[in-house]
Amino acid sequence: MSALTPFELDKVRQILKREPTQTELGIFEVMWSEHCSYKSSRIHLKKLPTRGPRVLVGPGENAGIIDIGDGVAIAFKIESHNHPSFIEPFQGAATGVGGILRDIFTMGARPIAVMDALRFGPLTEPRNQRILEGVVSGIAHYGNCFGVPTVGGECVFEPCYNGNPLVNVFALGVFKHDEIFYGRATGVGNPVIYVGAKTGRDGIHGASMASAEFTEESKQKRPNVQVGDPFMEKLLLEACLEAMKTGAIVGIQDMGAAGLTCSTCEMGSRAGTGIEIDLALVPQRETGMIPYEIMLSESQERMLLVAEKGREQEVFDVFHKWGLDAVTVGTVTDSGKLIVRNHGTVVAEIPNRELADEAPLYDRPHNTAPFRSAPMDAPEFSSSDLTNDLLKILASGDVCSKRWIYQQYDYTVRTNTLAGPGGDAAIVRIKDTDTSIAMSLDGSGRYCALSPREGAMLIVAECCRNLSTVGALPVAATNNLNFGNPERPEIMAQLVEAIEGMAEACRHFETPITGGNVSLYNETLGEAIWPTPVMGIVGLMKTAPPMTIPFKNEARTVMLLGGLGSCDATRFGGTQYAKAVLGKMWGLPPALDLDYEKRVQCAIREVVNGGFAESAHDLSDGGLAVALAECASQGIGAAVDLNTALRPELALFHEGPSRVLVSTTQPQEIERIARDFHVEALRIGVTMKGRLQIRNDSVTWIDCAVEQLRDVRENALENQLTVHAG
Amino acid sequence: MRFGVVVFPGSNCDHDAWYALSHNLGQQAEFIWHDSSSVGNVDAVILPGGFSYGDYLRCGAIAKFSPVMAAVKKFADEGGLVAGFCNGFQILCESGLLPGALLRNRDLKFVCRPVTLRVETTHTPFTSAATRGQLLRMPVAHGDGCYFADERTLDMLEKEDRVVVRYMDNPNGSLRDIAGICNERRNVMGMMPHPERAADSLMGSEDGRVILESMVRSLVTA
Numbered sequence: 001m002s003a004l005t006p007f008e009l010d011k012v013r014q015i016l017k018r019e020p021t022q023t024e025l026g027i028f029e030v031m032w033s034e035h036c037s038y039k040s041s042r043i044h045l046k047k048l049p050t051r052g053p054r055v056l057v058g059p060g061e062n063a064g065i066i067d068i069g070d071g072v073a074i075a076f077k078i079e080s081h082n083h084p085s086f087i088e089p090f091q092g093a094a095t096g097v098g099g100i101l102r103d104i105f106t107m108g109a110r111p112i113a114v115m116d117a118l119r120f121g122p123l124t125e126p127r128n129q130r131i132l133e134g135v136v137s138g139i140a141h142y143g144n145c146f147g148v149p150t151v152g153g154e155c156v157f158e159p160c161y162n163g164n165p166l167v168n169v170f171a172l173g174v175f176k177h178d179e180i181f182y183g184r185a186t187g188v189g190n191p192v193i194y195v196g197a198k199t200g201r202d203g204i205h206g207a208s209m210a211s212a213e214f215t216e217e218s219k220q221k222r223p224n225v226q227v228g229d230p231f232m233e234k235l236l237l238e239a240c241l242e243a244m245k246t247g248a249i250v251g252i253q254d255m256g257a258a259g260l261t262c263s264t265c266e267m268g269s270r271a272g273t274g275i276e277i278d279l280a281l282v283p284q285r286e287t288g289m290i291p292y293e294i295m296l297s298e299s300q301e302r303m304l305l306v307a308e309k310g311r312e313q314e315v316f317d318v319f320h321k322w323g324l325d326a327v328t329v330g331t332v333t334d335s336g337k338l339i340v341r342n343h344g345t346v347v348a349e350i351p352n353r354e355l356a357d358e359a360p361l362y363d364r365p366h367n368t369a370p371f372r373s374a375p376m377d378a379p380e381f382s383s384s385d386l387t388n389d390l391l392k393i394l395a396s397g398d399v400c401s402k403r404w405i406y407q408q409y410d411y412t413v414r415t416n417t418l419a420g421p422g423g424d425a426a427i428v429r430i431k432d433t434d435t436s437i438a439m440s441l442d443g444s445g446r447y448c449a450l451s452p453r454e455g456a457m458l459i460v461a462e463c464c465r466n467l468s469t470v471g472a473l474p475v476a477a478t479n480n481l482n483f484g485n486p487e488r489p490e491i492m493a494q495l496v497e498a499i500e501g502m503a504e505a506c507r508h509f510e511t512p513i514t515g516g517n518v519s520l521y522n523e524t525l526g527e528a529i530w531p532t533p534v535m536g537i538v539g540l541m542k543t544a545p546p547m548t549i550p551f552k553n554e555a556r557t558v559m560l561l562g563g564l565g566s567c568d569a570t571r572f573g574g575t576q577y578a579k580a581v582l583g584k585m586w587g588l589p590p591a592l593d594l595d596y597e598k599r600v601q602c603a604i605r606e607v608v609n610g611g612f613a614e615s616a617h618d619l620s621d622g623g624l625a626v627a628l629a630e631c632a633s634q635g636i637g638a639a640v641d642l643n644t645a646l647r648p649e650l651a652l653f654h655e656g657p658s659r660v661l662v663s664t665t666q667p668q669e670i671e672r673i674a675r676d677f678h679v680e681a682l683r684i685g686v687t688m689k690g691r692l693q694i695r696n697d698s699v700t701w702i703d704c705a706v707e708q709l710r711d712v713r714e715n716a717l718e719n720q721l722t723v724h725a726g
Numbered sequence: 727m728r729f730g731v732v733v734f735p736g737s738n739c740d741h742d743a744w745y746a747l748s749h750n751l752g753q754q755a756e757f758i759w760h761d762s763s764s765v766g767n768v769d770a771v772i773l774p775g776g777f778s779y780g781d782y783l784r785c786g787a788i789a790k791f792s793p794v795m796a797a798v799k800k801f802a803d804e805g806g807l808v809a810g811f812c813n814g815f816q817i818l819c820e821s822g823l824l825p826g827a828l829l830r831n832r833d834l835k836f837v838c839r840p841v842t843l844r845v846e847t848t849h850t851p852f853t854s855a856a857t858r859g860q861l862l863r864m865p866v867a868h869g870d871g872c873y874f875a876d877e878r879t880l881d882m883l884e885k886e887d888r889v890v891v892r893y894m895d896n897p898n899g900s901l902r903d904i905a906g907i908c909n910e911r912r913n914v915m916g917m918m919p920h921p922e923r924a925a926d927s928l929m930g931s932e933d934g935r936v937i938l939e940s941m942v943r944s945l946v947t948a
Contacts (some may be wrong), residue, residue, distance in 0.1 A: 136833070138835075144838075144869075145777040145781070230777075230780075231780030231781075233777070234736055235735055235736070289910060406838075407835075407839050408835050408838070409836075412838065412865045413742065413775075413923075545927075
């Protein structure tokens with residue numbers, strides 16, 4: 001049975017003007033899979049802003065590229081490896097890292113940072129613990145050996161990810177403007193060269209698997225998951241970058257999803273040329289592979305490149321130095337066709353452009369309300385012990401320290417990491433310049449389940465606020481759209497609303513989206529995940545010692561830039577309080593005023609870059625009380641008096657955006673800056689040693705030793721893993 | 727001073743060591759390719775961290791057969807300074823230039839975090855610029871850093887004042903908290919932590935400089 005619909009099969013016949021061969025059918029199936037063709041999302045992705053003054057390369061290439069000044073550019077992108085990570089967590093996650101790294105260095109950039117957005121089912125299920133441990137060690141295995149620091153990320157636990165964990169990997173690389181390479185097969189007569197690992201049967205149909213729902217049979221698909229070799233990838237990186245320097249390489253593309261098929265037809269399509277290859281020349285590590293298998297294999301650590309005719313040897317020499325295979329497998333032609341031979345016999349002959357770019361596009365029905373199961377009305381609730389509530393939230397999977405995870409990642413290799421995991425944003429310096437890159441990865445399935453549009457906007461705002469809190473100016477973004485089955489209108493409506501919300505917010509914050517990934521069919525046995533768009537946003541700053549979260553000294557003024565914010569019971573239903581304390585979810589996500597948010601971000605950047613704050617931390621999950629507890633992680637707490645009319649649960653734990661906590665010796669300067677930007681700046685307390693006390697009009701709401709707050713938050717994840725192990 | 731930084735396939739701290747030596751310390755530093763039969767005209771050799779040859783079989787087990795290691799041995803036999811950090815330490819143990827072995831971490835997991843080390847002896851060219859008991863903060867990043875040797879060897883290392891640095895907060899289960907040791911002749915040193923990652927104030931600590939500066943100082947006075 002073909003993965004193509006009857007309509008799509010007809011289109012194949014029209015293009016070929018005959019029946020497809022088995023190999024051709026396989027090629028069309030993968031290239032026109034959701035994963036490779038974006039056939040359900042493409043018409044909506046066009047709504048995203050993709051241009052900006054710094055954008056050198058937008059969507060469509062292996063990664064987006066932006067200019068950061070001094071003749072230097074960065075390439076970055078996010079990719080999902082959700083389905084493989086469920087079937088085989090370790091290899092699935094490892095090859096997810098490998099794939100996105102190749103996307104970066106195939107463009108000529110050296111990867112200098114990785115971040116991961118992870119979603120799992122609750123750790124009370126032993127199976128979810130195994131998936132978490134497998135995914136984390138897979139990421140560590142690949143990134144650490146390859147030698148790229150994993151500098152940040154996020155990890156969230158919700159029942160909707162029980163049978164469908166999400167593994168989204170972001171990577172960023174750096175290079176000079178004149179070192180950029182494209183995946184284009186230009187120059188008729190130029191040799192097409194295969195480099196890297198040998199081709200095996202692993203990963204066949206990976207792209208199509210990622211384009212279908214999970215069923216009980218999915219577990220049988222383990223052979224579809226690729227096996228990664230980070231050592232091979234490290235050699236491939238060094239060899240590719242060295243070979244690029246010879247000047248003999250015309251175009252290059254990695255073999256990722258859909259392997260040799262995708263790299264050949266895309267390189268040809270982009271250049272408007274044809275490619276002829278003979279599969280007998282492809283290095284193979286298994287015997288008896290048929291053309292179908294060789295074309296569809298997703299064996300890792302392989303690249304396809306086009307060299308200048310006559311200069312092949314220069315390329316071979318570099319790859320042989322690094323102990324890698326490099327062989328000519330074909331030629332660039334002017335036919336516009338992908339012609340695949342096996343020992344000389346033609347087994348596929350397909351027009352490149354039609355194959356790569358003319359996949360059917362679907363405007364799937366979405367004229368319905370986005371699916372949601374949560375009620376709109378708030379339940380009755382009233383806290384009996386606010387300190388205990390705070391401790392509960394700090395110990396919850398989403399809010400607790402992710403130290404257990406990030407200590408397994410090498411986050412300091414390459415000696416660029418100014419701020420690693422655990423901060424509001426990660427920061428890596430660019431050596432030989434004065435510029436550093438701040439980056440933030442964020443998603444919120446919870447907010448998006450309540451309103452995909454508002455949730456997506458909140459995510460963009462949060463990422464940009466994270467960057468601004470360390471003093472960086474947000475400049476560009478990449479997105480990973482994780483959704484359920486787009487053939488269901490109420491799921492398609494989620495996707496459309498999220499894209500539209502994201503587009504509006506990215507326009508507002510001037511962060512064009514330079515590329516990304518769409519992962520649909522995240523459903524298991526008919527249950528869709530929550531709509532989970534993940535954003536990765538990068539910002540620029542001058543290289544300097546980083547602004548960090550913890551209070552540093554006693555007797556400093558604690559200020560809340562942006563003010564206490566407002567919230568009603570309806571807007572409280574997506575908070576960590578609702579989740580961790582009440583075990584409920586309702587209503588709508590926090591309200592966002594884009595203009596106010598942007599002004600708060602401008603103000604905090606000026607505060608931080610002016611040197612007026614000793615610490616800064618933006619408010620997000622868990623609201624003000626959690627942010628204060630996080631600021632108190634190094635022994636200095638605070639005495640805070642709020643003076644608010646809001647009820648205590650809301651005042652302490654609402655997650656209204658546009659707020660940043662700072663400690664300072666210069667409150668007047670911060671008030672001056674706040675006035676300049678027409679935002680609030682409240683003096684809410686004073687730092688002190690040892691305790692966190694939060695009062696309202698002299699009524700004590702929270703009073704706790706900072707050690708207790710820290711211990712609960714620091715050890716929660718490890719405790720959950722040990723308690724339920726075995 | 728001229729430092730040679732060995733590059734094995736899979737080395738990934740080679741550039742960091744080179745950068746710390748050349749940019750942070752202002753020394754000359756060059757790379758030595760793994761199939762070189764000589765270390766060339768250098769005053770000291772660094773075996774950097776990473777995953778040499780993928781660390782297949784066992785960390786450092788394949789690297790010891792590389793041509794450059796024969797040259798490094800010869801260089802060390804002639805009294806040349808050789809320092810191995812992280813994977814470099816593993817390679818030195820595998821090659822027999824240092825006693826003992828690095829086993830899987832106690833928690834069976836890769837660990838990356840800053841640790842505090844105590845300088846146990848200044849009677850080495852790698853710590854001569856430090857003071858005895860000085861505390862140094864720098865990162866570890868390894869999966870196999872648990873130092874192991876038999877009791878007799880451990881006693882000997884202590885008796886001969888060859889434990890160079892100890893962990894104050896042992897991250898990997900190393901016996902007797904050993905983070906770094908030197909050979910009998912005191913010209914070969916291996917340590918699991920990364921001084922080259924703590925040579926620049928922007929990285930949060932410059933404490934690693936004292937190791938590299940000691941080497942420079944020893945070479946000047948030699």
